[in-house]
Amino acid sequence: MPRKTMVEAIRDAMDISMQRDERVVVFGEDVGYFGGVFRCTQGLQQKFGASRCFDTPISELGIVGAAVGMAAYGLRPCVEIQFADYMYPAYDQIVSEAARLRYRSNGQFTAPMVVRMPTGGGIFGGQTHSQSPEALFTHVAGLKTVVPSNPYDAKGLLIAAIEDNDPVIFLAPKRLYHGPFDGHHDRPVTPWAKHPQGEVPDGHYTVPLGKAAVRRAGSAVTVLAYGTMVYVAEAAAAETGIDAEIIDLRTLLPYDLDTIAASVAKTGRCVVVHEATLTSGFGAELSALVQENCFYHLEAPVVRVTGWDTPYPHAQEWDYFPGPARVGRALKAAMEA
Amino acid sequence: MSDPKPLSFHVPAPAVRPGGTPDFSDVPISRAGEVRRPEVDTAPEEIRDLAYAIIRVLDRDSEAVGPWAGLLSDDELLEGLRHMITLRAFDARMQMAQRQGKTSFYMQHMGEEAVSCAFRSALEPGDMNFPTYRQAGLLIAGGYPMLDMMCQIYSNELDPLKGRQLPVMYSSREHGFFSISGNLATQYIQAVGWAMASAMRRDTRIAAGWIGDGSTAESDFHAALVFASTYKAPVVLNIVNNQWAISTFQGIARGGSGTFAARGLGFGIPALRVDGNDYLAVHAVAKWAVERARRNLGPTLVEYVTYRVGAHSTSDDPSAYRPKTESDAWPLGDPVLRLKNHLIRRGVWSEERHKQGEAEIMASVIAVQKEAERHGTLHAGPHPSARDMFEGVYEETPPHLRRQRQQGGI
Numbered sequence: 001m002p003r004k005t006m007v008e009a010i011r012d013a014m015d016i017s018m019q020r021d022e023r024v025v026v027f028g029e030d031v032g033y034f035g036g037v038f039r040c041t042q043g044l045q046q047k048f049g050a051s052r053c054f055d056t057p058i059s060e061l062g063i064v065g066a067a068v069g070m071a072a073y074g075l076r077p078c079v080e081i082q083f084a085d086y087m088y089p090a091y092d093q094i095v096s097e098a099a100r101l102r103y104r105s106n107g108q109f110t111a112p113m114v115v116r117m118p119t120g121g122g123i124f125g126g127q128t129h130s131q132s133p134e135a136l137f138t139h140v141a142g143l144k145t146v147v148p149s150n151p152y153d154a155k156g157l158l159i160a161a162i163e164d165n166d167p168v169i170f171l172a173p174k175r176l177y178h179g180p181f182d183g184h185h186d187r188p189v190t191p192w193a194k195h196p197q198g199e200v201p202d203g204h205y206t207v208p209l210g211k212a213a214v215r216r217a218g219s220a221v222t223v224l225a226y227g228t229m230v231y232v233a234e235a236a237a238a239e240t241g242i243d244a245e246i247i248d249l250r251t252l253l254p255y256d257l258d259t260i261a262a263s264v265a266k267t268g269r270c271v272v273v274h275e276a277t278l279t280s281g282f283g284a285e286l287s288a289l290v291q292e293n294c295f296y297h298l299e300a301p302v303v304r305v306t307g308w309d310t311p312y313p314h315a316q317e318w319d320y321f322p323g324p325a326r327v328g329r330a331l332k333a334a335m336e337a
Numbered sequence: 338m339s340d341p342k343p344l345s346f347h348v349p350a351p352a353v354r355p356g357g358t359p360d361f362s363d364v365p366i367s368r369a370g371e372v373r374r375p376e377v378d379t380a381p382e383e384i385r386d387l388a389y390a391i392i393r394v395l396d397r398d399s400e401a402v403g404p405w406a407g408l409l410s411d412d413e414l415l416e417g418l419r420h421m422i423t424l425r426a427f428d429a430r431m432q433m434a435q436r437q438g439k440t441s442f443y444m445q446h447m448g449e450e451a452v453s454c455a456f457r458s459a460l461e462p463g464d465m466n467f468p469t470y471r472q473a474g475l476l477i478a479g480g481y482p483m484l485d486m487m488c489q490i491y492s493n494e495l496d497p498l499k500g501r502q503l504p505v506m507y508s509s510r511e512h513g514f515f516s517i518s519g520n521l522a523t524q525y526i527q528a529v530g531w532a533m534a535s536a537m538r539r540d541t542r543i544a545a546g547w548i549g550d551g552s553t554a555e556s557d558f559h560a561a562l563v564f565a566s567t568y569k570a571p572v573v574l575n576i577v578n579n580q581w582a583i584s585t586f587q588g589i590a591r592g593g594s595g596t597f598a599a600r601g602l603g604f605g606i607p608a609l610r611v612d613g614n615d616y617l618a619v620h621a622v623a624k625w626a627v628e629r630a631r632r633n634l635g636p637t638l639v640e641y642v643t644y645r646v647g648a649h650s651t652s653d654d655p656s657a658y659r660p661k662t663e664s665d666a667w668p669l670g671d672p673v674l675r676l677k678n679h680l681i682r683r684g685v686w687s688e689e690r691h692k693q694g695e696a697e698i699m700a701s702v703i704a705v706q707k708e709a710e711r712h713g714t715l716h717a718g719p720h721p722s723a724r725d726m727f728e729g730v731y732e733e734t735p736p737h738l739r740r741q742r743q744q745g746g747i
Binding site for chain 1: 465498501502508509510515520526527528529530533534537538544556557561563564567729730731735736737
């Protein structure tokens with residue numbers, strides 16, 4: 001089985017989608033000739049021509065707004081926002097336009113498009129290259145929001161997102177682009193080439209939207225995680241010796257309540273982890289869902305471990321990032337409650 | 338160095354407010370026939386003057402004069418007049434229906450009928466408009482059933498949009514009318530994206546974006562001009578300058594720019610200003626811009642100089658911010674009257690036929706209205722079902738929405 005980095009897997013997904021469907025177009029800042037600042041689109045312009053993959057002016061509003069128009073025309077744009085932190089100028093086009101077009105026109109116009117953006121911290125990117133804005137999308141009716149945690153899922157989810165007939169926000173954790181990351185920033189990274197989840201089949205396949213994956217089966221406590229935090233949770237389980245069941249949500253909306261509820265019914269305990277800030281974060285939704293659907297199975301309060309409610313700092317990155325020590329303490333707290 | 342003088346803060350204000358005497362004598366108005374008509378492939382830098390003039394065809398004697406005249410036949414002009422009268426009658430009935438409590442909201446076109454009606458006749462089937470809420474003439478002149486418009490306004494059981502949209506936020510892909518957002522300016526960059534897609538696919542269809550004077554201040558306007566300019570998108574970018582953005586006069590959005598059209602010049606986009614109350618001029622300029630787009634010569638920015646005679650919407654009271662007689666003083670007159678007088682001058686129309694035509698059109702609008710009301714009004718129903726509220730959020734209703742619908746007993 002060939003192994004790929006997450007960057008290569010993302011590129012492969014677009015390459016395959018562009019080969020299979022000539023309506024798929026890819027554009028964004030530095031995306032065309034250069035191939036993107038993270039190299040996710042490297043070679044696509046050479047392969048498919050500048051009508052299919054091209055550079056845009058520095059205008060996130062323009063990128064997404066033009067994509068809405070193209071999608072209404074009948075194309076399937078897959079655009080890149082260089083960092084998720086840069087998406088705010090495009091937010092109105094995402095929330096008021098792409099997300100609602102099908103609804104407000106009663107299906108006369110739709111927005112089958114993907115807005116792909118690198119998300120999360122762990123790269124000393126400071127407050128403008130580290131944010132995790134997923135809750136700003138899961139709050140919006142009409143959007144689907146995806147966060148892969150490994151190259152296999154990144155490719156399969158991105159192909160599924162491009163083929164989906166509704167707008168999909170694809171948040172790729174940039175800290176995972178070249179290898180998994182368990183939160184121990186002072187240890188060497190295992191590259192995807194040496195990691196079993198770096199195995200990515202050639203050719204077309206999809207990972208269905210709306211389906212979670214159980215990364216580690218366990219009986220003591222359920223951990224709900226996505227993106228980078230899946231590896232942090234795995235590290236915390238290993239270090240504490242707690243038999244955690246770690247669920248990688250993969251798609252945040254629509255979420256996979258069946259998998260979540262079945263696990264919490266089994267373990268009776270739940271820890272929710274994400275990098276994004278705590279208050280009104282997606283963890284609040286998960287916590288409420290567990291309470292609403294699993295209350296009579298719960299033996300302890302749901303615990304959340306997240307980034308602090310501060311802007312993402314630079315020098316204090318590893319004080320901010322919810323690493324394995326914090327997650328481990330939360331696992332113990334859930335077990336001891 | 339001596340102490341600098343204190344700075345002063347500048348807030349533009351209209352020349353006259355309620356109680357004052359309207360005066361547009363300082364508004365430069367080109368004479369009809371005066372402005373040249375360049376070839377459509379003329380370089381943008383050679384026609385920068387057109388962003389400051391006003392292209393006009395109908396003169397004070399109701400003659401069509403100058404290089405932009407002579408495009409439309411008697412029948413086409415009579416058809417245009419019929420469209421404008423229809424739109425005005427439609428507006429009158431729907432405005433009244435809102436006052437009678439049959440719907441929540443309405444926006445009329447009084448004074449601006451020529452802009453959308455005459456533009457529509459310059460398009461080909463398959464072209465796509467990205468309109469604002471004051472271009473219903475695109476639908477009326479484009480043959481969209483008035484019954485569907487009324488049912489949308491009433492949010493009744495036949496509402497094509499299932500009761501989900503505010504009145505007048507129509508949508509018809511078939512008639513080249515993109516779903517109206519209600520958020521301002523968002524559609525402008527979408528029009529450019531649609532046009533880019535058409536060019537990318539080597540199609541022949543073109544797009545038209547629409548925006549008002551006030552919302553040119555939105556970032557979407559700027560993004561649209563950047564993208565249109567960069568990719569030479571086959572799009573006509575229309576600015577309807579009706580002088581008022583609710584209570585805010587156009588000088589607040591225009592700032593130090595001489596005209597709204599002039600905003601296009603920095604982007605290298607040909608920019609034309611046209612008398613928006615002159616059906617013939619609007620059509621001629623629209624044709625010119627549409628041909629440019631169709632011949633792959635790129636975008637054109639067109640400013641229609643007009644005047645919003647009515648209130649912004651049924652929720653607005655213009656007497657609070659402008660003199661009641663201001664519309665009478667507006668120097669470009671009434672578009673329906675001007676075309677009527679021109680047709681009389683051409684010898685193909687008369688006062689009597691006009692009166693008769695207006696009465697016939699009003700009767701037919703009332704007949705459609707009665708038919709629409711048989712299918713319900715917002716306040717009396719029947720409406721689209723509560724179940725319709727949950728449909729169409731996604732292609733397939735996801736589990737969480739299904740659960741919510743069940744919880745709601747719907």
